[in-house]
Amino acid sequence: MPIFVKDAGQWREISSSTGGEVFLRDGTSYTNKTINNIYVNDNGTWREVYSLFETTSFATVSTAGSSQVSVPANANAIHIQQAVGGGSGGVVGAEYDKAGGESAGAAGASGAYVSDRVYTVTGGEQLTLNVGVGGSPGAGNSYSTTAGSGGITSLSGASTGSIFSLGGGGGGSASGGGVQGPLRNNSPSTPGTATQGTSLSSGTTVDGLNITTFNGGEANSFNAYGNGVAGTNPGNCGGDNCQITGGVGGSSYNGAIAGGTGGVASSSSGGNGSQGSGAGGGGAQNQTSGGTGGIGEIVYRFLRIA
Numbered sequence: 175m176p177i178f179v180k181d182a183g184q185w186r187e188i189s190s191s192t193g194g195e196v197f198l199r200d201g202t203s204y205t206n207k208t209i210n211n212i213y214v215n216d217n218g219t220w221r222e223v224y225s226l227f228e229t230t231s232f233a234t235v236s237t238a239g240s241s242q243v244s245v246p247a248n249a250n251a252i253h254i255q256q257a258v259g260g261g262s263g264g265v266v267g268a269e270y271d272k273a274g275g276e277s278a279g280a281a282g283a284s285g286a287y288v289s290d291r292v293y294t295v296t297g298g299e300q301l302t303l304n305v306g307v308g309g310s311p312g313a314g315n316s317y318s319t320t321a322g323s324g325g326i327t328s329l330s331g332a333s334t335g336s337i338f339s340l341g342g343g344g345g346g347s348a349s350g351g352g353v354q355g356p357l358r359n360n361s362p363s364t365p366g367t368a369t370q371g372t373s374l375s376s377g378t379t380v381d382g383l384n385i386t387t388f389n390g391g392e393a394n395s396f397n398a399y400g401n402g403v404a405g406t407n408p409g410n411c412g413g414d415n416c417q418i419t420g421g422v423g424g425s426s427y428n429g430a431i432a433g434g435t436g437g438v439a440s441s442s443s444g445g446n447g448s449q450g451s452g453a454g455g456g457g458a459q460n461q462t463s464g465g466t467g468g469i470g471e472i473v474y475r476f477l478r479i480a
Contacts, residue, residue, distance in 0.1 A: 229477050234472075241305075252337075254291050258427060263453045263464055265312035274412065280421050282309055282433065282465070398428070403429075437462040450467075
């Protein structure tokens with residue numbers, strides 16, 4: 175909320191949006207104490223007429239890659255409502271010629287996450303936001319292939335340094351098979367690992383928000399973080415021309431966002447992941463492709479803690 179002062183006949187705005195601050199005159203000098211809020215008594219009711227900083231709206235970055243944002247001058251914290259590393263892709267299924275079985279593709283794993291965590295930052299510094307890519311399906315030679323891994327989602331500041339880093343899911347793989355046998359070996363995907371950083375455990379913003387009540391992120395819990403989850407790995411079925419469905423992708427945000435569905439033999443490819451969840455693996459017989467892992471994301475807003 176802006177406040178105006180009259181300076182030599184001119185009204186001037188002092189507000190958080192203009193980077194202005196209000197100082198208190200104590201005796202004969204102005205003390206170096208910033209005023210966070212000013213209230214006036216309006217007919218017996220106290221009303222706020224000035225707040226040093228008003229919490230911003232949420233912004234979402236959900237395109238893979240790097241971007242920058244400047245911390246507002248009077249902000250001193252960033253609320254990460256949710257952030258997650260990229261999910262890995264699903265492995266293609268495999269079919270054989272009288273090898274005694276068929277192979278399902280291992281599903282992708284989800285990325286690590288944080289949810290409703292508040293980190294200290296410096297007003298005016300530039301932050302770098304990196305959003306992890308979703309892993310590609312394992313394709314090509316279905317008897318020896320590896321699905322793409324998800325990318326790292328991270329946040330760092332020019333002066334604050336590294337704030338958090340969320341590993342993407344690692345891709346599953348297949349090896350050692352041949353069209354007339356042997357059946358291939360199927361290795362599972364691996365979950366992303368969280369380096370969650372140091373966050374605030376309590377505090378109230380200058381516009382009255384108690385940060386311990388923040389629970390609107392996908393994990394629905396204040397100060398939450400965790401590693402990703404591996405997708406399922408059904409392996410091989412027994413008997414020529416047997417049918418097997420691909421693996422189910424690992425869920426993200428502690429189960430809040432489902433992974434991709436498993437591909438169905440002769441029918442559908444593995445489903446794609448979303449919001450950092452893993453992709454579904456391909457089915458067999460006949461073989462189908464795996465899906466693409468979910469891209470990571472960062473959802474954030476700026477605050478000032480009193």
